[in-house]
Amino acid sequence: MPLSPEETRRYARHLVLKGMGGAGQQRLKSARIAVIGAGGLGSPAIAYLAAAGVGRLGIVDADTVSLSNLQRQIVHATAAIGRNKADNAGAFAAALNPHVALDLHPRAITRDNARDLLGPYQMVLDGTDNLSTRRLVAAAAAALRLPLVSGAVSMFSGQVTVFAPHLGGPGHDAIFPPGASDAALPSCEANGILGPVTGVIGSLMAMEAVKLATGIGTPLIGRLLVYDGRESRFSELDY
Template identity: 50%
Template structure:
């Protein structure tokens, strides 16, 4: 890959802490500027993840969410303010991201990502972050990423526990969650500690930056689980499912 255009003086100043970082430097920052990333869900996880990716200098950032900002969102969805109540999340988020870093090309999609549109939407992106709170969307995004060969960073939170996984082929997210669980707790019903969304969302952004720049060792094939009440983090391997309809066998299922 040939290097992109030279950074302007304003970009050099903005990304100075990356440029002197051995694992990123100029080549890594060029990769970030060339990257096109989709964030599905602008809730508790998409909010901090999008802020950190915009701040990091990701060149193309697209955010997708069908919802509008509600007062109850403000406890954890830190990209929004009180005056954003009633606005679409993607429009409010787009304004904040542009204010944070005008060098990033941002786009807002006020839509629901599902099995009918996920593959066409995801095809062409370098990376997808999924911070949604329903399994139907998560599985649709995972299947589409598997079908298009797009790396996926997936995050989830509940009460006091969060998790981050990276899926770059086999295993895929469907190997971990084959189908929608019959009983699912929602944050609305059982609650969630607000700061946990920031922790997991920032981890998602960090894994995305590592994938794009090639820095360090990614979580690919592993799941990081964080218990905030006990301040304990553990990482477990995700085993490929040989019968997975998305990434296993003859791959006749999926999207």
């Protein structure tokens, strides 16, 4: 479907961008992307994907907005406290860009429903905060042959990568082996998180999704990009 005159004006900076242009914007308009978690990482990812003109955006989150979320979860406002995060993030995305079709799933992703939830999409972004959920999302994405953009944050740092075993990349357990547990990992609730760190990593997740959807650049398959906010440094690890 061609871009409407309003879309042409809305995406003007993409359309003149060498390497993106009309063809890239059309690919974004055709893209179907699921975001698991509408919290610290999901918030900036959802905002930038909606703004970029992704055609269909699925948002999955069973949680409700709380006051302590607002320091970093930028799609939620004070008036949304107590509201489901998927529904509220969807309202934000709809207000930002009415051209994006939204599938809102205000429930938890589980082993029983993961493949049904993710099946309609072309890729998945995982912004959840526990290994059990991350593993089931990764397993479902791998079974469906969907690229999985994965981000994580703690305190002053974060990381992002792309798991795509169907494209020859390493699987999820290359970074998070079966023996790893949440007890061995730092939690935001116990150790804290500087709000802008989630913005950096969530935005990088959106960037990887845009690259995968449009074919621009080289995705982070088999590479872990690590951000140190205190030292203002990025480093990269092959795995």
